[in-house]
Amino acid sequence: MKIYLAELSVRSKERMQIINVTSEVSGIIERSGIKGGFVNLWVPHTTAAITVNEHDPDLWTDILVTLEKVAPIKGDYRHNAKYRWIPGEQNAHAHILNSLIKPSITIPIVNGRMLLGTWQSILFVEMDGPQTRTIQVQVVGE
Amino acid sequence: MKIYLAELSVRSKERMQIINVTSEVSGIIERSGIKGGFVNLWVPHTTAAITVNEHDPDLWTDILVTLEKVAPIKGDYRHNAKYRWIPGEQNAHAHILNSLIKPSITIPIVNGRMLLGTWQSILFVEMDGPQTRTIQVQVVGE
Amino acid sequence: MKIYLAELSVRSKERMQIINVTSEVSGIIERSGIKGGFVNLWVPHTTAAITVNEHDPDLWTDILVTLEKVAPIKGDYRHNAKYRWIPGEQNAHAHILNSLIKPSITIPIVNGRMLLGTWQSILFVEMDGPQTRTIQVQVVGE
Numbered sequence: 001m002k003i004y005l006a007e008l009s010v011r012s013k014e015r016m017q018i019i020n021v022t023s024e025v026s027g028i029i030e031r032s033g034i035k036g037g038f039v040n041l042w043v044p045h046t047t048a049a050i051t052v053n054e055h056d057p058d059l060w061t062d063i064l065v066t067l068e069k070v071a072p073i074k075g076d077y078r079h080n081a082k083y084r085w086i087p088g089e090q091n092a093h094a095h096i097l098n099s100l101i102k103p104s105i106t107i108p109i110v111n112g113r114m115l116l117g118t119w120q121s122i123l124f125v126e127m128d129g130p131q132t133r134t135i136q137v138q139v140v141g142e
Numbered sequence: 143m144k145i146y147l148a149e150l151s152v153r154s155k156e157r158m159q160i161i162n163v164t165s166e167v168s169g170i171i172e173r174s175g176i177k178g179g180f181v182n183l184w185v186p187h188t189t190a191a192i193t194v195n196e197h198d199p200d201l202w203t204d205i206l207v208t209l210e211k212v213a214p215i216k217g218d219y220r221h222n223a224k225y226r227w228i229p230g231e232q233n234a235h236a237h238i239l240n241s242l243i244k245p246s247i248t249i250p251i252v253n254g255r256m257l258l259g260t261w262q263s264i265l266f267v268e269m270d271g272p273q274t275r276t277i278q279v280q281v282v283g284e
Numbered sequence: 285m286k287i288y289l290a291e292l293s294v295r296s297k298e299r300m301q302i303i304n305v306t307s308e309v310s311g312i313i314e315r316s317g318i319k320g321g322f323v324n325l326w327v328p329h330t331t332a333a334i335t336v337n338e339h340d341p342d343l344w345t346d347i348l349v350t351l352e353k354v355a356p357i358k359g360d361y362r363h364n365a366k367y368r369w370i371p372g373e374q375n376a377h378a379h380i381l382n383s384l385i386k387p388s389i390t391i392p393i394v395n396g397r398m399l400l401g402t403w404q405s406i407l408f409v410e411m412d413g414p415q416t417r418t419i420q421v422q423v424v425g426e
Binding site (some may be wrong): 001003005040042043044045046070071077078079081082092095096098099100102103104106134136138140 | 426
């Protein structure tokens with residue numbers, strides 16, 4: 001069994017933003033040469049996450065609006081109070097949502113392709129942008 | 143190391159419904175012959191998810207009631223507005239919750255059995271039923 | 285490819301409490317001798333979970349406060365009503381949040397170390413303590 005690791009760079013432009021990275025991940029799997037196995041996506045950040053859903057920017061707004069209801073950007077957070085003088089550190093909402101959505105997902109690979117359903121795209125969830133972010137793509141198999 | 147893939151079919155009967163699929167997954171692991179390793183469950187849908195919890199239909203109602211508070215079925219969603227004339231497409235709540243719970247889980251296997259705790263069952267979470275759904279069960283190990 | 289399994293014991297002191305287990309998991313990976321691969325963490329409980337975030341006890345309070353807003357400890361739950369005479373069984377909130385956060389996470393290993401970002405720590409989330417808990421740590425690779 002072979003392990004192939006590649007790094008993906010993602011550039012967000014908004015504070016809260018969903019970015020479809022399916023084709024970039026597919027390209028890495030193709031370059032790995034692995035035909036059967038799985039890919040584990042890992043986001044090494046505490047204020048961004050990774051999930052899966054339909055490619056529909058309207059839906060992405062719905063998702064972000066719901067996330068902001070669960071943990072409002074302007075909330076009464078201890079983490080923010082501690083760093084009140086640093087604008088870039090007013091991001092407790094992003095940390096909290098990261099712990100809920102979590103920064104990884106594992107997807108089976110068959111015949112060199114991820115077993116994504118018709119409507120499934122891989123979505124990077126920026127919650128404290130704009131920033132340049134990294135996704136670690138680990139492909140495992142044969 | 144061996145990889146064994148099988149598909150599980152699940153038939154939901156309600157709009158929001160939790161279905162225990164532990165024994166079906168255990169059966170696939172047994173048929174795989176894999177004694178040590180792990181199983182990755184993958185739901186190739188954007189309006190259903192997979193999680194783990196106690197086998198208690200009363201608790202399942204509690205879980206679904208809480209999910210509906212986070213993302214009400216009848217909410218003001220852009221995704222639904224776009225497809226207002228299609229009753230089957232009024233499912234933004236299910237998409238949003240899918241992105242939160244997510245469609246996969248990875249469970250260790252030891253001595254041919256999943257390392258489930260006493261109270262843990264594998265729960266398929268239907269959020270836009272009734273439908274016939276698929277779970278991809280990938281068993282990896284030796 | 286090698287599989288190494290070890291059990292981690294965690295002792296919580298509060299009802300809701302976040303505990304950083306990064307160094308214990310790192311120690312197990314070191315003892316496994318595995319240099320490249322991944323670790324899958326599995327919590328065999330239905331009222332505790334595992335996630336990743338910054339080591340900041342103030343932030344942990346923010347996370348727990350938000351979780352309690354999603355599923356309040358003193359809520360109107362069927363699971364609790366059924367066991368109303370058993371104080372130790374008034375834990376529906378913990379079950380619900382376990383199904384949202386989920387009890388596993390898979391982290392890539394490179395050069396014998398987890399690919400954790402600068403701010404990432406592995407956090408055990410107790411939601412029905414105080415209790416002695418178990419985390420199954422499965423290291424896979426070469």
